[in-house]
Amino acid sequence: MQDAPAPIRRALISVSDKTGLEALGAALAARGVELVSTGGTAKALRAAGLAVRDVSEITGFPEMMDGRVKTLHPMVHGGLLALRGNKEHEAAMAAHGIAPIDLLVVNLYPFEAVRAAGAGYDESVENIDIGGPAMIRAAAKNHAHVTVIVDAEDYGALLSEIDAGGPSAAFRRRMAAAAYARTAAYDSAVSGWLSAEAGEEAPRRRAFAGTLRQVMRYGENPHQGAAFYVSGEAREGVATARQVQGKELSYNNINDTDAAFELVAEFPPAEGPACVIVKHANPCGVARGGTLAEAYARAHDCDRTSAFGGIVALNRPLDAETARLIAEIFTEVVIAPGASPEAEAVFAAKKNLRLLLTAGLPDPAAPGLAFRQVAGGFLVQDRDAGSPAAMKVVTKRAPTAAEMADLLFARIVAKHVKSNAIVYAKNGATVGVGAGQMSRVDSTRIAARKGEDMAAVLGLPASPVKGAVVASDAFFPFADGVLTAAEAGATALIQPGGSVRDEEVIAAADAAGLAMVFTGMRHFRH
Numbered sequence: 001m002q003d004a005p006a007p008i009r010r011a012l013i014s015v016s017d018k019t020g021l022e023a024l025g026a027a028l029a030a031r032g033v034e035l036v037s038t039g040g041t042a043k044a045l046r047a048a049g050l051a052v053r054d055v056s057e058i059t060g061f062p063e064m065m066d067g068r069v070k071t072l073h074p075m076v077h078g079g080l081l082a083l084r085g086n087k088e089h090e091a092a093m094a095a096h097g098i099a100p101i102d103l104l105v106v107n108l109y110p111f112e113a114v115r116a117a118g119a120g121y122d123e124s125v126e127n128i129d130i131g132g133p134a135m136i137r138a139a140a141k142n143h144a145h146v147t148v149i150v151d152a153e154d155y156g157a158l159l160s161e162i163d164a165g166g167p168s169a170a171f172r173r174r175m176a177a178a179a180y181a182r183t184a185a186y187d188s189a190v191s192g193w194l195s196a197e198a199g200e201e202a203p204r205r206r207a208f209a210g211t212l213r214q215v216m217r218y219g220e221n222p223h224q225g226a227a228f229y230v231s232g233e234a235r236e237g238v239a240t241a242r243q244v245q246g247k248e249l250s251y252n253n254i255n256d257t258d259a260a261f262e263l264v265a266e267f268p269p270a271e272g273p274a275c276v277i278v279k280h281a282n283p284c285g286v287a288r289g290g291t292l293a294e295a296y297a298r299a300h301d302c303d304r305t306s307a308f309g310g311i312v313a314l315n316r317p318l319d320a321e322t323a324r325l326i327a328e329i330f331t332e333v334v335i336a337p338g339a340s341p342e343a344e345a346v347f348a349a350k351k352n353l354r355l356l357l358t359a360g361l362p363d364p365a366a367p368g369l370a371f372r373q374v375a376g377g378f379l380v381q382d383r384d385a386g387s388p389a390a391m392k393v394v395t396k397r398a399p400t401a402a403e404m405a406d407l408l409f410a411r412i413v414a415k416h417v418k419s420n421a422i423v424y425a426k427n428g429a430t431v432g433v434g435a436g437q438m439s440r441v442d443s444t445r446i447a448a449r450k451g452e453d454m455a456a457v458l459g460l461p462a463s464p465v466k467g468a469v470v471a472s473d474a475f476f477p478f479a480d481g482v483l484t485a486a487e488a489g490a491t492a493l494i495q496p497g498g499s500v501r502d503e504e505v506i507a508a509a510d511a512a513g514l515a516m517v518f519t520g521m522r523h524f525r526h
Contacts, residue, residue, distance in 0.1 A: 005166030006145055011103035012055070012079075013045070014038040014071065014132065016110055019152045022048040024105070027159050033103070038070050039063060058099075071131040080104060080138040084145045103158075104139040105149045108132045108182070112189050116234040121197065128190055133183045143176035144169075150182045185209030189232075206380060208371065213239070219251045226251045235366070236358045237261050241335060244344060246354030249333070253311070256281055257333050257356065260313035263416040265361040269315050269337075275299040278311040282436070286413045287429035293321040298429040300325075303450060304457055311335070315361060318343040327353070337361055384415065388519040392497075394506050399492045399515040402427075403469055407494040407517055410471030415523040421473035422447045422481075424465050424490065431464035440472065441481045448488035465489050473523045475499040479508035486512035496522045 011033050015021060018041070025035060025045045035052045037045055045052045055071055056062045063070040079101035082089045093100070109129040119127070139148035147167040149158055154175065161167040167175075188207035195203040210229025219226030228249075230239045238257045243249070249257070260278035267274035267288065275295040277285040285302035289295030292314060300307050309330050314322070317338030323346035326334060334347070335356040347355050368383040393399070399407060410425035417423060417435045422443040424432035432451035434443030451465030466489030475498050476482055482505055485493060497518030499505065509516045 003169045005161075005164070005168050006102065006147060006172060007166040008033055008102040008147065008162055010034045010036065010079075010099060010101055011105060012036045012071075012076070012101050012135070013105040014041050014055075014135075015105065015107045016129075017107045017152065018044055020155050021045070022050075024155045024159075025050050025052075028103075028162075031159075031162055033162075036101070068130070071135055074098065076101070076135065077138050080135060080146055081142050082145075083142070101139075101146065103147045103149070104135055106132050106136050107150055107152070108136075108186055111186065112232050115189065115193055116232065124193065129186070133186060136179045136183055140176040140179040143172040147172050148175050148179045150175075150179050154178070181209075185211070202380075214248070216248075216251050224251075228254060233368070235368070236265075236337070236360045236362045238335065238356065241356035241358045244339070244355040244357055245347060245351070246333075247352050249354060252280075253333050253354065256311045257313070257335050259283075259416065260311045261335050261358075262362060262364070263413070264313040264315045266364050266412045266415075267315050269361070274315045276313040277302075277307045278313070279306045279309070282418055282433065283413060283416060283430070284310060284433060285430055288409070289428075291321070292316050292319055293325055296322050296325055300329075301458055302430045302454060303433070305453070318355075320346055323347055384523060384525070386521055386523075388521045390520070391494075392518045392520070393515065394497065394502075394518050395509050395514060395516040397510075397513065397515045399469075399517060403492040403515060404517075406469040407471065407492055410469055411494050411519065414471040414473045415525070417473065417525065419473050419524045419526055421471075421523075421525070422485075423471045424448065424451055424468040424485075424488075425471070426464055426468040431468050440474070440476060441478070441484055444470070444481045444484045444488075448484065451488070463489065467491055469493065471495070473525065475502070475522070476505050477501060479505050482508045482514070482516075483512065486514055490514065492516065494519060496520060498522070 011028055013035060014037060021044055025048060029035060029050050035045060035050060036055060036058060037052050038055045042052045042054055059073040059075045075098055078098040082093050082100060109127045111127045114127045115124055136148060136150060139146045161171050188209040191207060210231050212227060213230045214228040216226040218224055238254050256278050259281045260276045263283055264274055264276040272288050273292040273295040274288050276283055277299050284306035285299035287295050287298035289298055309332055312326055312331055312334045314336040318336040319340050320342035323343040327346055327350055331353055333354045333356060337358050337360050339357055347353055365385050367385060369380055370383050371378050371380045406425045409428055410423045413430055414421045414423045417433060420437050420440045420443045422434040423430055424447050431454060432447035434447030437443040448465050451463040455463045468490055469492040470485045470490045472495040475496050477499050478501060492515040494517045497520060506516060
């Protein structure tokens with residue numbers, strides 16, 4: 001590795017994203033750098049009054065095949081790959097008239113953006129860059145002598161390095177790493193799309209990539225380093241939201257906000273306002289209401305203790321009345337598809353409260369992938385976008401219309417609670433949530449106890465669990481969970497079914513006078 005600065009005398013510039021291009025070109029020219037370029041980039045530089053040599057002049061070949069072939073040539077790659085100071089390389093350059101290229105500035109055809117915009121197959125293929133990645137990889141390999149820039153954000157640092165005597169070895173190495181990361185991310189996007197188009201659910205190799213959004217003070221705990229990367233997926237949520245105010249989001253804030261917004265999106269705005277309050281990635285209160293303020297108040301009532309310092313997600317734009325209610329207690333984050341100016345004014349007095357606004361709600365039924373690291377690898381699965389195709393009443397008593405509405409509501413909430421998950425609900429609101437226990441009966445007991453706590457806090461004459469319905473994310477393996485729910489006062493249950501003891505569980509429900517519905521679909525969330 002050449003440790004000395006590498007002076008720049010000649011630069012090849014070929015960019016799709018022309019942000020900052022004219023300023024960069026002018027700055028390089030002012031520093032005595034010869035500019036070489038292609039197609040639209042050369043045209044833009046000339047329009048700015050800069051002298052530019054076409055790549056075709058250097059290669060001796062015109063751009064052809066709709067621009068598919070223009071830089072794939074020894075005159076270009078030889079100039080990028082040649083080792084300075086290597087006698088054989090320098091002799092080859094002299095024999096073939098190859099001039100060195102000291103700086104490469106390239107960004108790629110906008111494949112990711114075209115895909116996000118919903119382009120068809122042929123247009124997507126045309127936006128797969130070939131020459132760009134080839135040049136980037138060549139220049140990055142030869143970073144001992146060549147500087148490669150793939151992001152407009154680095155133009156300023158590049159000029160500073162030139163003014164200091166030429167890009168330093170450390171800078172060139174850092175830019176080379178960024179270049180390889182860019183081509184890796186690009187290839188990841190292309191391969192992922194082609195695999196999906198080919199119907200490959202489990203391709204032999206799977207790659208994921210992201211772009212750094214934020215370096216965090218720490219991760220889940222203060223001794224853990226952390227950073228937030230965005231994938232570019234066109235899905236409304238914490239990664240695409242606009243932060244209106246508040247402190248920088250933490251690792252746990254982002255994780256919890258994502259959980260809250262994905263759940264609230266399950267309740268279509270056209271069917272009425274809904275609110276979700278999340279604490280430690282689990283919903284501690286979920287409710288519908290006649291107004292957004294009512295939905296928030298009912299969600300908050302479910303577990304006022306846990307709601308303190310929680311995350312609030314709304315399925316409709318935040319209004320001033322709801323904002324005033326939320327502002328009464330300490331809340332970490334509020335995320336909503338919009339907010340009124342009056343609501344933003346209410347929150348302005350809460351400087352540390354983070355307000356995130358999105359352009360809409362994510363589609364709960366949209367396909368997508370979820371992955372999790374394990375030692376030596378990672379697990380990949382489809383996003384849990386499933387919804388039961390049919391439901392079956394399995395008890396002698398069928399649920400009433402009101403019970404069925406609450407069962408469907410509770411089932412949605414249970415889908416987003418850490419397993420083993422039990423949710424008690426009444427009149428479109430949770431009244432007890434049991435999450436993450438090693439046995440389902442323990443979750444059933446904890447959720448019932450939450451209802452008792454709710455009654456004590458609100459001064460209710462009896463636990464709201466009495467007359468409520470119950471949803472379970474997976475089947476009851478024994479009748480004990482059903483009996484515990486019955487003893488707490490529940491009147492109906494919804495669960496996937498599928499246990500070898502289903503008949504025993506159904507018999508217990510019948511004996512207790514409960515209605516029970518099987519969905520045939522489990523929703524584990526570990």
